[in-house]
Amino acid sequence: MAVDVMQGLALGDARPADPRTMAVTPGAAALDMSDEGAVVRRVQQGDTEAFDELVRRYMRRAYGLAYRLLGHREDAEDLVQDAFMTALQRIETFDVTRPFGPWFFRLLTNRGLNARQARFIRQVEPLAEERAGGQASPLDLLERTEVRERFRQAADALPERQRIAIELFDVEGFSSAEIAAALDIPAGTVRWYVHEARRALRSALEPLANDRGADHG
Template sequence: MAPSDERLVHETVQGNLQAFEELVHRYQRQVFTIAYRMTNQREEAEDIAQEVFITVYQKLYQFDTSRRFAPWIQRITVNTCITRLRKKKKVVLVNFEDNISNRADPFLNIDYNDPAVVYDREELKLDLKEALLQLPESYRAMLILRYQLDMSNQEIADALGITRENVEVKMHRARKSLRKVLLERRDERRQRDELSASR
């Protein structure tokens, strides 16, 4: 039977580097996935993953082995991503079309051969990506964890070190903020179209 994560943490703190290598092996894909979804840049995600495991190794002695290891490393990963995002103002985030295509498609009965339909859908994807860039990093992270990584509110709460109720409140605010930005962008586009038509 494979040792638990918490057992591996204990052994690593005792000086067993093979135990730490096993932890890295277990979590490297998840850490990289979170970093990549947050940044949409492979090299940046690889750098973040490396930084996360260095931080984890340095702080393992602080980990409470009576708790689960997964939320702890997820929290370090998210915090590392947010710190990077705040340092780098020009960041291109992952589009939500991956999420749209992976879920039940609300446009199933629409003719995708119609150029107008394709154009409208591409506009929506662009609006979502650019609207996300205008949100505070904490809201951005919340929406990506929920809709890109399919994490439940409880999993997000565990990963961020906050209560599930707090997640629900922040998720509501994040969605509201995203909707507001999207509506503003739509209004701006409509005004531009009306100006163009009147010329």
């Protein structure tokens, strides 16, 4: 099923003139959800026009979220394209009794965070290591690497929604309201996810902190 997803960006005002001013809030097309299950069923049966309808319904919010994650217009467009095509590839596994939006935005957010992390590692870490040359001992560098690795392992072990919430809230600077709108969950639930994720991360990192304290004791 070949679909040019990015044609959706040319529909009406799907892409704002300045994405930085755009709040991640439900658009009018996302409000009428009564027929969404039927639309997804049509997509699962190979109906490309039905998929176009999903693209139109979620394009504006998808682009706003992608821009917040990556901060660059072309990168955001690429992420939206990738997310919609991945959703299309996985649509057969989607449970039509559940809303499409939260499933799709979790997919987009996961891929966006992965892209952001890969870009950060590629562009920043070599420079950081160069600046650290001659200023930090091998032991210090080893400890920093160990902390980062332990943190990443602990974050990866979190339930999916907790991991997304903590990364968007604490790392990317999203508000609880923005995360709630993107994932279609109450803001109070977002705050609870963040609280539980922080507790789990502290618990995972505490042994490492204790070991370092004992070494310096």
